[in-house]
Amino acid sequence: MADYSEDYLLDKRVKIFQPLNGYRASTDAVLLASALTKIKSKDRILDVGSGTGAVSLCLAERFKNINIEIKGLELQPELAELSSLSAQANGFDFLHFEQADIFSYKKDFCSYAHVISNPPYSENDMASPNKSKATAHNFTSADLEKWIAFCIKMIQPQGYFYMVNRAEALENILSAIHGKLGAIEVFPLYSKSEQVAKRVIIRARKDSKAPLIIKTPIIIHEADGTYTPHAHDILRNGSPLD
Numbered sequence: 001m002a003d004y005s006e007d008y009l010l011d012k013r014v015k016i017f018q019p020l021n022g023y024r025a026s027t028d029a030v031l032l033a034s035a036l037t038k039i040k041s042k043d044r045i046l047d048v049g050s051g052t053g054a055v056s057l058c059l060a061e062r063f064k065n066i067n068i069e070i071k072g073l074e075l076q077p078e079l080a081e082l083s084s085l086s087a088q089a090n091g092f093d094f095l096h097f098e099q100a101d102i103f104s105y106k107k108d109f110c111s112y113a114h115v116i117s118n119p120p121y122s123e124n125d126m127a128s129p130n131k132s133k134a135t136a137h138n139f140t141s142a143d144l145e146k147w148i149a150f151c152i153k154m155i156q157p158q159g160y161f162y163m164v165n166r167a168e169a170l171e172n173i174l175s176a177i178h179g180k181l182g183a184i185e186v187f188p189l190y191s192k193s194e195q196v197a198k199r200v201i202i203r204a205r206k207d208s209k210a211p212l213i214i215k216t217p218i219i220i221h222e223a224d225g226t227y228t229p230h231a232h233d234i235l236r237n238g239s240p241l242d
Helices: 027-033 054-062 077-089 131-137 144-154 167-177 229-237
Strands: 004-009 014-019 044-048 069-074 095-099 112-117 155-166 181-190 199-206
Touching: 004 054, 014 054, 014 077, 027 054, 027 155, 027 199, 027 229, 044 054, 044 144, 054 069, 054 077, 054 095, 069 077, 077 095, 112 144, 144 155, 144 167, 155 167, 167 181, 167 199
Parallel strands: 044 069, 044 112, 069 095, 112 155
Antiparallel strands: 004 014, 155 199, 181 199
């Protein structure tokens, strides 16, 4: 196993192991996890492209007192292994990670109440010389539309889909889910109020015909670089996105 560090999420309530020289989770993962709110007992949650497990670990902490099951699918075996160690270190026995290529994954279709994903962001950016980072950040074997198609196949009827991505990818995301998901909610993420949105979080529901809604923007930083009260509540306290 590669050398790794011991880090923390949600104001040190969650321990996470991450490669010293490789892909490491960002605030996007914590923000994305905060988009899940309608969790019920016995719900199954799938984290597609789980990386170091940050999204799933945050969800496990938030909903550890509810009888749920969380699974993460990750292509890179070293990241899946580290994620499993993190789950064990936090005592999350209902959270499991599996090394898998989602494009050859042939089970559990239509069986998850919630499917969440923080996928590679780009096909065209110059890839990092670090193989782990390049795999996590750049599509190599399939594009965003195919990634989303897999996610949709895994959602049970009336289940939910969640994704964080670059704002510039919004057109492609909406095209990929058109006619397949409804009740689409778009959360623009602003680093600071005077800047343009760099990220968006999408939340949608299978078999719904409800119209699309643009939600109130989430502003992460004040002018002085500190977190806004809303961002602090999400990133430190694990509060819901909305």
